[in-house]
Amino acid sequence: MKLTKRAIEGLQANGTRYEVRDDDLKGFVVRVGVSGERSFYFVYRAGKGRAAPLKRLRLGTFPTMTVEQGREIAKQKAAQVALGEDPAEQVKEGKAAPSVREVLELFLEQHGAKLKPNTLRTYRQIADDHAIPAIGRLKVTAVVHKHIAAIHHAMREKPYQANRCAAMLSKFFGWCEKNGYRDRGSNPVAGLEKYEEQKRKAFMGREELEALGNAFRVMETQGYTDPETGKVTTFDPTIAAALKVMLFTGARCMEILTLKWAYIDHDRGIANLPDSKTGAKALHLPPPALAVLASLPRINEYCFPGRRGTGHIVNVKDTWRRLLDTARLTGWRIHDLRHAYASYAACSGKSLPVIGAILGHTQAATTARYAHLADNPVALAAAETAAQIQKDFSGGKVLPFKKTAG
Numbered sequence: 001m002k003l004t005k006r007a008i009e010g011l012q013a014n015g016t017r018y019e020v021r022d023d024d025l026k027g028f029v030v031r032v033g034v035s036g037e038r039s040f041y042f043v044y045r046a047g048k049g050r051a052a053p054l055k056r057l058r059l060g061t062f063p064t065m066t067v068e069q070g071r072e073i074a075k076q077k078a079a080q081v082a083l084g085e086d087p088a089e090q091v092k093e094g095k096a097a098p099s100v101r102e103v104l105e106l107f108l109e110q111h112g113a114k115l116k117p118n119t120l121r122t123y124r125q126i127a128d129d130h131a132i133p134a135i136g137r138l139k140v141t142a143v144v145h146k147h148i149a150a151i152h153h154a155m156r157e158k159p160y161q162a163n164r165c166a167a168m169l170s171k172f173f174g175w176c177e178k179n180g181y182r183d184r185g186s187n188p189v190a191g192l193e194k195y196e197e198q199k200r201k202a203f204m205g206r207e208e209l210e211a212l213g214n215a216f217r218v219m220e221t222q223g224y225t226d227p228e229t230g231k232v233t234t235f236d237p238t239i240a241a242a243l244k245v246m247l248f249t250g251a252r253c254m255e256i257l258t259l260k261w262a263y264i265d266h267d268r269g270i271a272n273l274p275d276s277k278t279g280a281k282a283l284h285l286p287p288p289a290l291a292v293l294a295s296l297p298r299i300n301e302y303c304f305p306g307r308r309g310t311g312h313i314v315n316v317k318d319t320w321r322r323l324l325d326t327a328r329l330t331g332w333r334i335h336d337l338r339h340a341y342a343s344y345a346a347c348s349g350k351s352l353p354v355i356g357a358i359l360g361h362t363q364a365a366t367t368a369r370y371a372h373l374a375d376n377p378v379a380l381a382a383a384e385t386a387a388q389i390q391k392d393f394s395g396g397k398v399l400p401f402k403k404t405a406g
Contacts, residue, residue: 003030005067008038028074030062038062040070042077046086057088100143101136103181107172118254126168130155140181143173145188152192159195166192204340208329209247215327216240224322239319241292242304246334248289250341253334255283257313259303266290 001007003022011020013036022028027043040059045052059065059073077087104127112120134151135143148169155162170189176182204212219235226233246256255273263271269290271283285293299305302312320334 003028003067003071005063008062008067011038012036022071025071025074025078027078028071030070040065040074042074042087044077044081044087046081046088055086055088097139097141098181099136100138100140101132103140103176104131104136104172107175111171111175116254117258118252122164123168126165130165131169131172140176143188145191148188148192152195156195159197163194163197166194204332204336208327208332209340211327211329212323215323215329216244218326219323224326227325233322236307236319238296238304238307239313239316241296242313242316243320243323243334243337244292245289245303247337247341248286248292249283250338251283252338253316257304257316260301261298261303262301264293264303 001020001022002024003020008030011030011032013032013034015034017031017033019029019031019041021043022030029041029043031039031041033039039061042057042059044055044057046055047053057077059070059077062070080087108120108124108127112123115123130151134154135147138147148166151169152162152166155165166189170187170192173182173187173189177184177186216235220237220240223235224233225231242256245251245259246253249256259271259273263273264285265272269285269287271285273281273283293303296303299309300311304313305311306313316334324330324332
């Protein structure tokens with residue numbers, strides 16, 4: 001009998017379980033249960049010759065699975081058998097495969113040991129906030145492109161974060177392939193079209209720094225009042241100091257949050273960082289930064305200790321968000337303080353190699369983004385970068401600054 005929708009609907013229960021084979025496709029059968037339920041199976045021999053064991057692989061239930069769908073899957077299984085594979089054994093292995101959550105934990109533990117702490121924190125946040133809630137329960141072998149596309153689409157209102165999430169998942173599934181959790185070439189992120197990220201103003205200028213400085217002074221004296229709840233949050237002086245040192249040095253956020261007193265050489269005005277994104281480096285501490293550090297109490301080995309006096313500050317994003325809200329600024333990241341420092345340096349006539357040395361860039365191309373600013377003839381003249389930033393930040397008199405065309 002050729003299995004068709006009408007033919008299967010005509011199969012009746014007879015008190016015993018029986019099977020009907022398809023005339024067109026060898027191994028494709030429908031099984032009728034004692035109570036009349038009908039299911040598709042693929043029947044085959046796992047090996048060559050009649051001595052090979054006969055196996056049955058359940059494909060799905062009729063009519064949830066159509067005849068056409070069942071036939072197509074049976075064809076795929078037949079092709080696998082022709083290649084010497086055992087479809088039923090592969091399904092068994094797939095059911096035994098670990099979940100995404102389980103393998104993600106291994107990935108973060110094993111691959112995470114090779115990452116910078118800040119990168120690992122970002123990976124962990126993506127895993128906890130997006131990957132695990134969406135696909136954590138799935139077998140790691142069961143994740144396909146549509147699952148990744150759904151996660152990416154759910155984050156469409158934040159294209160930058162969506163693209164970073166996709167990049168992390170691509171790295172994760174690539175690691176799965178290398179470590180035998182998935183077949184080679186099966187990365188489900190492949191082919192995902194990234195969102196276009198909104199172009200932002202390149203660097204913080206005088207207006208932004210003045211607004212940010214005013215926000216600092218407001219929050220230091222009045223705290224932050226939530227516009228929705230009216231709740232007043234005090235301005236943590238340690239976090240405020242850390243943000244100021246970031247601004248006055250152009251250092252990366254984690255370089256400052258993990259700064260230890262032992263690293264600081266007050267006589268030379270530098271901090272000898274044993275590790276950073278680009279390895280060991282000397283971080284220059286100009287007078288404004290040293291002044292902030294000098295005002296801090298020494299509670300533990302870190303310049304910016306955690307609230308309970310142990311470890312160092314970890315989260316400054318909430319405070320940064322409140323600062324931007326108070327300053328009526330939107331779209332700026334903490335890392336933009338580093339760009340602001342570099343742009344001020346370029347506008348005051350500092351050479352690109354000098355700026356690169358201050359910031360700890362290992363690639364000249366990284367510093368080259370500020371080249372158009374260095375060519376500005378109406379630069380901030382001879383004022384020291386940190387001193388000029390401090391003036392603007394403190395609402396003092398500033399030298400004129402005009403943007404170049406383009």
